Amino acid sequence: MFELLPPPPADPLWDLSAEFGTDTRPERLNLVLGVYRDHTGVTPVMAAVREAEIRLAERSASKEYRGLSGNAAFNRAMLSMVLGGAGTAGRAAAVQTVAGTGALRLLADLVRRTRPGATVWISDPAYVNHRPILEAAGLTVRTYSWLDAEGCSDTAGMLRDLQDARRDDVVLLQGCCHNPSGVELSFEAWEALAELAEHNGWVPFIDLAYHGLGDGLEADLRATRMLAMRVPEMLIAVSCSKNFGLYSDRTGCAVVLGPSGQALRHAETSLQNIARTLYSMPPEHGAAVVTTILEDEGLRATWRSELDVMRGRITANRADLVAHLDGLGCAGQARPLARQKGMFSTLPLTPDQMRELREEFAIYGTASGRINIAGISAHRIPYLARGIAAVLGTMDRVRTVQSAVS
The missing domain is CATH 3.90.1150.10 (Aspartate Aminotransferase, domain 1)
Structure with a gap:
C-alpha cells in the first residue's frame, strides 16, 4: 500500500x-x-499559567469527557475576550478546538458544508498553512494583494482584488500581526474592508493567533470587534498558543457570528459534528488553564502584565x-x-x-x-x-x- x-x-x-x-x-x-x-x-512557562496549573492540580478535577464543544466556560471566556461583549450578545457561539489550526480546519469544513461553491481569498503572501488547510477541506483558494513594492501594506491593491469576491465567498484576514510579513493594515483600511464586505456580501474569516503581541491586547482586537459589529456573519479562528504560551497544549476555539439564534445553533451543531469525525473532543488541560486565568482577577492581571512584557x-x-x-x-x-x-x-x-x-x-x-x-x-x-x-x-x-x- x-x-x-x-x-x-x-x-x-x-x-x-x-x-x-x-x-x-x-x-x-x-x-x-x-x-x-x-x-x-x-x-x-508564564507565571499566570504556572499558578493556574497548581490550582488545577490541587483541585484534582475529573478527567471525564467535556463534550464535542469542549470546555463551555473556556468558550464563554474566549467570546468575552475576543468580542468584548458589545453588540454581539446572542449573535456568537464558540467551540473549543485543537489549537488555532484546528479552528481553521473546522471553520473551513463548515464553509464547505454551507457554501460548497465558495472561493476563499487569502493574502499574498499568506501563512504557510492557510492554503493547505483550505484546500484539504475541498475549497477553492484565490489570493489578494498584501504588500507593495516597498514592502508596505498594499491597501489599494487588496481592495481592488477583493472587488471580485462574490456574495458566497469568504475572505480570510489575519486580525493582527500578519504572518509572515509583520505588516499591519491601518484601521481605516479595516473600515474599508468592512464597507466592502457589507456591500458585496462576502463573509470575513478572521485568524487570530498573535493578539496582544502587536500594539496590545485591546488594540489588536479592535478591527475584529469592529467587523463583528458591522457584518451579519463572520468566522473567527482563535489560538492560545502564543499569548498564553500554551504551544504544546493545543488550545484554541472556533467562533461563528450569525444573524439569529437558530442559525447559531445550526452552525454550532455542524461544528460539533465535524469535530466528531476529526478528533471527537479537544484536550482539556490548556482550556482549563486559560479559563482559570481569565476568571480570576489577580491571575488575569498577572497574565496581562506578562503579555505586555513579551x-x-x-x-x-x-x-x-x-x-x-x-x-x-x-x-x-x-x-x-x-x-x-x-x-x-x-x-x-x-x-x-x-x-x-x-x-x-x-x-x-x-x-x-x-x-x-x-x-x-x-x-x-x-x-x-x-x-x-x-x-x-x-x-x-x-x-x-x-x-x-x-
Missing part, C-alpha cells in the same frame, strides 16, 4: 528546523518556528535590529522592518540570499525571508544584523567608508 504513495511535499518549516538540529556551529540561530523566547533563549521585548528586538542595520549601511532595507509588528519580520532578501545567510552564517529563516523576531536573544542581534548586511553586500561598503575616515 505505502509503496504506491507519490513522494509527498516536504514541510519547509520543519525541514529547516531539522537541518538546524544537525548544525553544530556554535553561532547558529534558529529563527524559523513561531515561538516566543526570552532573553536566555528559553520559551518560558510584546515590549519583541518591539525592542525589532527596533534594535533596525538600528544595527542602519549602522551597517542598510537604512533603506531596514525601513520596512521598522513598521512591522508581532512575532515575525520579513527580511528584504531573496531565497538565494536566505540560503547564503544559512550556509555562511548559520542563521536560519524561511526562503521567503521570514524570521521570528521574538525568538532571538538581544545580545545576538548584532550578529544577525552583520549577517544580513554581508548578504546584502553592504559590509564591504561600510568598511571602505570607515577606512577612509580613519
Whole structure:
C-alpha cells in the first residue's frame, strides 16, 4: 500500500528546523518556528499559567469527557475576550478546538458544508498553512494583494482584488500581526474592508493567533470587534498558543457570528459534528488553564502584565535590529522592518540570499525571508544584523567608508 504513495511535499518549516538540529556551529540561530523566547533563549512557562496549573492540580478535577464543544466556560471566556461583549450578545457561539489550526480546519469544513461553491481569498503572501488547510477541506483558494513594492501594506491593491469576491465567498484576514510579513493594515483600511464586505456580501474569516503581541491586547482586537459589529456573519479562528504560551497544549476555539439564534445553533451543531469525525473532543488541560486565568482577577492581571512584557521585548528586538542595520549601511532595507509588528519580520532578501545567510552564517529563516523576531536573544542581534548586511553586500561598503575616515 505505502509503496504506491507519490513522494509527498516536504514541510519547509520543519525541514529547516531539522537541518538546524544537525548544525553544530556554535553561532547558529534558529529563527524559523513561531515561538516566543526570552532573553536566555528559553520559551518560558508564564507565571499566570504556572499558578493556574497548581490550582488545577490541587483541585484534582475529573478527567471525564467535556463534550464535542469542549470546555463551555473556556468558550464563554474566549467570546468575552475576543468580542468584548458589545453588540454581539446572542449573535456568537464558540467551540473549543485543537489549537488555532484546528479552528481553521473546522471553520473551513463548515464553509464547505454551507457554501460548497465558495472561493476563499487569502493574502499574498499568506501563512504557510492557510492554503493547505483550505484546500484539504475541498475549497477553492484565490489570493489578494498584501504588500507593495516597498514592502508596505498594499491597501489599494487588496481592495481592488477583493472587488471580485462574490456574495458566497469568504475572505480570510489575519486580525493582527500578519504572518509572515509583520505588516499591519491601518484601521481605516479595516473600515474599508468592512464597507466592502457589507456591500458585496462576502463573509470575513478572521485568524487570530498573535493578539496582544502587536500594539496590545485591546488594540489588536479592535478591527475584529469592529467587523463583528458591522457584518451579519463572520468566522473567527482563535489560538492560545502564543499569548498564553500554551504551544504544546493545543488550545484554541472556533467562533461563528450569525444573524439569529437558530442559525447559531445550526452552525454550532455542524461544528460539533465535524469535530466528531476529526478528533471527537479537544484536550482539556490548556482550556482549563486559560479559563482559570481569565476568571480570576489577580491571575488575569498577572497574565496581562506578562503579555505586555513579551510584546515590549519583541518591539525592542525589532527596533534594535533596525538600528544595527542602519549602522551597517542598510537604512533603506531596514525601513520596512521598522513598521512591522508581532512575532515575525520579513527580511528584504531573496531565497538565494536566505540560503547564503544559512550556509555562511548559520542563521536560519524561511526562503521567503521570514524570521521570528521574538525568538532571538538581544545580545545576538548584532550578529544577525552583520549577517544580513554581508548578504546584502553592504559590509564591504561600510568598511571602505570607515577606512577612509580613519
